[in-house]
Amino acid sequence: MTGSEVSPSFRLAYVPGVTPTKWVRIWNERLPDVPLTLIAVSAAEAFDVLRGGGADAGFVRLPVDRTDLSAIPLYTETTVVVVPKDHVVAAVDAVSAEDLADDIVLHPLDDTLDWERPPGRPANERPATTADAVELVAAGVGLLVVPQSLARLHHRKDLTYRPVTDAPESRVALSWPQDATTDLVEDFIGIVRGRTVNSSRGRTPPPAQQKRKRPDTGGGTRQKPAAGKPTGKSPRSGSGGPKGGSKGGRRGKPRGRS
Structure with a gap:
């Protein structure tokens, strides 16, 4: 080099x-x-x-x-709402945005969901990050709607999450x-x-793969013909018989009778 x-x-x-x-x-x-x-x-x-x-x-x-x-x-991704484990939402399998109408739902500045109108009641201030919003949920300040992977990333033992059926997806x-x-x-x-x-x-494959390739012989590898199949010789030619042999082993033109 x-x-x-x-x-x-x-x-x-x-x-x-x-x-x-x-x-x-x-x-x-x-x-x-x-x-x-x-x-x-x-x-x-x-x-x-x-x-x-x-x-x-x-x-x-x-x-x-x-x-x-x-x-x-x-x-x-599935969209979920992050809630304290003792919240009423934790008792159901899934919720709709309308089910969150009476709750404060945090809307962090780094939110990745394309909301036409975020659900719930807005907080007095928007948290700077999703991580900050999760801390506020744990403190009982509100709820948080995020992609499921972010709920897993910021998992806490005192919090859980449930799918929001009609929320935007990421x-x-x-x-x-x-x-x-x-x-x-x-x-x-x-x-x-x-x-x-x-x-x-x-x-181009790596050199190690190139070495494993079989060399190009031009016409490919010839296979040995199966038993009983022609090998390219004329089917009329016998094994060592003269050219132009006739049926029944007769050779040449028959001689006339005297």
């Missing part, structure tokens, strides 16, 4: 609630010589990190501005700058989409 060459690496951003462990493991198995660095970012700053070159790709929450970013939607996507769709980005897209090593859209 010369002094001007830089070892390849891949930087992957991810927002709170996303667990990239499975994809990172597959990356390390397929590209062990290319280190992957995880970068934790907030949902609000994720797009600026991608645009600024701080990460090659990232797990973000939709919507994505498609003007300069590409995105592949991955999955949709969708997670893989995003990257349109003008920076590198080979490594394509490799990661293939991993996320579940492609196998041999179906990576024309990407």
